[in-house]
Amino acid sequence: NAGVTQTPKFRVLKTGQSMTLLCAQDMNHEYMYWYRQDPGMGLRLIHYSVGEGTTAKGEVPDGYNVSRLKKQNFLLGLESAAPSQTSVYFCASTDPGQGNSPLHFGNGTRLTVT
């Protein structure tokens, strides 16, 4: 049972380059999330999705775009990377049908922008 899988695990970008982070879950969860973790800032919500074809902004959405074309996948895009986007990115999912069920997290993508 894979749970939540994030690819890639590591990436180094130059300022201005673009990339897409992929998150896949095999638990048939309705809700999916992208967080970033920075020292002293904890986990901050970037964007989230409450179902296929829907997305919403979180706490720190600027500079990122997301898409949820398939229920099992949630993509996070950086169109023009900036050094301030150097961070560890975590994807998570949960199923609202199970009441207040907790988030299931992937193992993260470490992104460095030079």
Add this chain to the structure above:
Amino acid sequence: DQQVKQNSPSLSVQEGRISILNCDYTNSMFDYFLWYKKYPAEGPTFLISISSIKDKNEDGRFTVFLNKSAKHLSLHIVPSQPGDSAVYFCAASARSSASKIIFGSGTRLSIRP
């Protein structure tokens, strides 16, 4: 404006003693609270939760206390074990927007022998 605050970045506790991690929140709409544990190079994992209709929830060595009037919750670990050394995140959500889950900045707990 941080809605969920963990004011202690780090905590060191002797093995066998009680660890107490604190969390404060500002949004009175929050009615569900969770604690997550995170080891290096891994994603956070769920530890324990509490609904606002309760003031205490216990699961083995872990107990979470909620003080709604003070907008404060705490996680107690007793007895503390070496494997408890990790970063602990407090999180909160509101039933009105159950999809939006907000995390605190985390507390790094170190259990010393």
